[in-house]
Amino acid sequence: MSAVQAERAITLFAEGYGKDAVATRLGVSRSAVGRLYDRWRIWGAEVLVPKATKRTIPFELKLELVQRFAAGEPKVALAQEHALSSPQLIEKWARTYRAEGADGLRPKPKGRPKRDPAVRPEETELERLRRENERLRAEVAYLGKLRALIAAERR
Numbered sequence: 001m002s003a004v005q006a007e008r009a010i011t012l013f014a015e016g017y018g019k020d021a022v023a024t025r026l027g028v029s030r031s032a033v034g035r036l037y038d039r040w041r042i043w044g045a046e047v048l049v050p051k052a053t054k055r056t057i058p059f060e061l062k063l064e065l066v067q068r069f070a071a072g073e074p075k076v077a078l079a080q081e082h083a084l085s086s087p088q089l090i091e092k093w094a095r096t097y098r099a100e101g102a103d104g105l106r107p108k109p110k111g112r113p114k115r116d117p118a119v120r121p122e123e124t125e126l127e128r129l130r131r132e133n134e135r136l137r138a139e140v141a142y143l144g145k146l147r148a149l150i151a152a153e154r155r
Contacts, residue, residue, distance in 0.1 A: 001032045006048060009033055013040050038087045042080045057084075062105040065090055066097045 001009070005026050012022045019037040023030040039047045065078050075087040084090070096104040
């Protein structure tokens with residue numbers, strides 16, 4: 001759905017047209033209009049105003065909303081009550097809750113997991129000794145230069 005179609009849809013919603021009538025009138029998919037309609041019911045005409053930042057929803061609130069949704073409360077009313085960007089969030093959380101349980105609603109760590117520098121992939125004894133030998137050579141070279149600098153200063 002284009003921005004122009006979305007603006008026209010919101011105007012039609014405000015005039016009293018339902019989501020199916022608007023979808024037919026604009027020639028766009030019913031699902032796209034349905035999602036816009038649900039958000040319009042929460043935010044009104046401000047639905048098209050972009051939000052400044054993403055909001056992090058705490059685990060406890062997600063769990064509460066999913067439980068209330070499962071108990072029969074409408075997702076739109078819950079989204080309005082907590083100023084969520086879309087009622088689809090509650091549906092998504094409910095699917096995750098059914099599939100993974102409460103732990104599925106907990107925040108996930110971002111990015112690639114950190115690698116423990118002490119743990120190396122299975123290296124052979126020979127590779128480990130070569131690496132240690134290289135480190136010791138660098139240490140000896142450093143100490144030799146340090147001794148030379150100290151000797152030069154004393155002269």
